Amino acid sequence: MAVSRDQILTKATEHLNHSPAASMAEIAQSVGISRATLHRHFATREALMVALGWRALDAWQGVHERIGLGETPAGERLEETLHALLIAQIEAAENYGFALTEQAMETDRALVTRAEELEAKEIELISACQRAGILRADFPPIWVSNTLYGLLLAVRESLRRGDVARRDIPRLVLETFLRGTTS
Amino acid sequence: MAVSRDQILTKATEHLNHSPAASMAEIAQSVGISRATLHRHFATREALMVALGWRALDAWQGVHERIGLGETPAGERLEETLHALLIAQIEAAENYGFALTEQAMETDRALVTRAEELEAKEIELISACQRAGILRADFPPIWVSNTLYGLLLAVRESLRRGDVARRDIPRLVLETFLRGTTS
DNA sequence: CTAATTTGCGACATCGGTGTCTCATCATAC
DNA sequence: GTATGATGAGACACCGATGTCGCAAATTAG
Incomplete structure (x- = not known):
């Protein structure tokens, strides 16, 4: 071949x-x-999209494994893990950004299930960070997760339109996510 | 009729x-x-989408007029104007959320032009807020604008999936946008 | 070189969405 | 009542994308 x-x-x-x-x-x-x-x-097109979806989820799971998510992280490494997750997610989104809005990700049962499992792990981390006082506790964890989702879409759009340089993205997302836009 | x-x-x-x-x-x-x-x-479908696009932009412009954007706001009212903009945008996005990703908004010349004008006004406000020390100045204004775009998409998704209650949205967006997720 | 495999090309049928048209029906105004 | 105008139902052609197939050419393995 x-x-x-x-x-x-x-x-x-x-x-x-x-x-x-x-x-x-x-x-x-x-x-x-x-x-x-x-x-x-x-x-079929569907088959291709599902294959692409699995690949994207492989990358996502790879992120989790690389930063050691799911190993009941000790309190000390919580913040470090969160930051690593954000950085890695940005990188993954730059490669697999299309998957963020691909509707096969919501159609295919197996993909949905696997995506939910991965999302659940992140929400677990977010909850732990909230309990540890690292993240504010007056937000539903799912909202924090969705916020990250929105920021990744903002990244995709910014890159697509050429609004910001690729090398600036990690700092922008990290700072925006953690501290917001207020001075 | x-x-x-x-x-x-x-x-x-x-x-x-x-x-x-x-x-x-x-x-x-x-x-x-x-x-x-x-x-x-x-x-044609295109005609319908363009009509919907104009309506969405009417709503957006209505937001600008209601909060008095474009009237060279004095320094005192800057922060107030920004907050009003955010709140109004959330409401508009709840009604016209589909327009955020409708591709007619990028295809039709007139719609693109008008959207760019409206976006430019917001970026002007953001810049002014940065100069006044209300918003941090180490972000490109366009990134701040795109951040809002991403958060509005997060809102749309949250409501679609039923992740958060509608009444909580304004607080979540405002706080997330301005102060981030850190405690 | 030869055989097996893979590929590109073009043809084809199919499907769903779009846009147009006709005609019968219904509501409204007069 | 009648006339006007809007509507719904259905048929139709058209288009682009999808999926399949056969065959010839090219690549690879042996």
Whole structure:
């Protein structure tokens, strides 16, 4: 095979990141293969999207493993873990931003389930941070989680429109998320 | 006419808010009219979307007028104006949330131009707030604006999923935007 | 070189959404 | 009542995207 399944997924991800409604024909072209070959690897558009979704969730889970989430973190490392999560999420969103609004993520049962599990782990961390006084406790944890979601969408939009430089993103998100916009 | 153009737009807006990719047939059904009648009022889907876009921008501009934006606000009223803007934007987003991601808003020249003008006014306010020390000055104003955009998307998502109560939204957004999630 | 495999190309049927049209029906105004 | 105008139902053609297929060319393995 001239083009591996993994290469297809990578190229498709890149293309969908700046053209989320692309057709199979567009995706095939961006990968550099024919429509037929693309269909040989992924029978339907749905199948392709689900495969991309799993890959995005792999990256998300990779973030969790890398920062040691789910290992009942001691109080000392809570803040450190939270910051690492934010940084890693930004990076993941830059690569898999399209998945943030891909509707296959809400259609496919398995994807939904897995995404909920990952989200639950983050909410657990947020709750722990609230109990430890690191994060304010007068917000529902789910709102804090959704806030991060919104900021990642703001990142995607900022990059797409060229509003801010890529290298500034981590600082902007971290500061905005943690301290807000007030001086 | 049993159903006025305005009623159609209102119902269509409601339906698109929880089903942003709805077809003309679905929209007609949600309005309670036939597909033919819908097409009599709006020849094409594009025309309908543009009309909805103008309405959303009318609401947005209405927010600006109500809080007196663009009248070279004195320093004293800057903070007050900013807070009013945030509150009003939340309310507008609850009604016209679908417009935040409707691609007609990026396709139609006139809509783009008008949206840019409105955005520019807000960025002006943000800049003024930064100069007055109300908002931190180490963020590009456009990022602050995009942050608000992201938070409004978080609101839309939170309401769609039923994560938080509608009445809590203003406090959550205001506090998150201004002070962040840290205690 | 040869055989097996993979690919690209083009044709094809299918499907759903769109936009147009006709005609019968219904409400309203006069 | 009659006339006017809006509506709903249904049929139709059109379009773009999807998914399938066969075949020839190219690549790879042996």
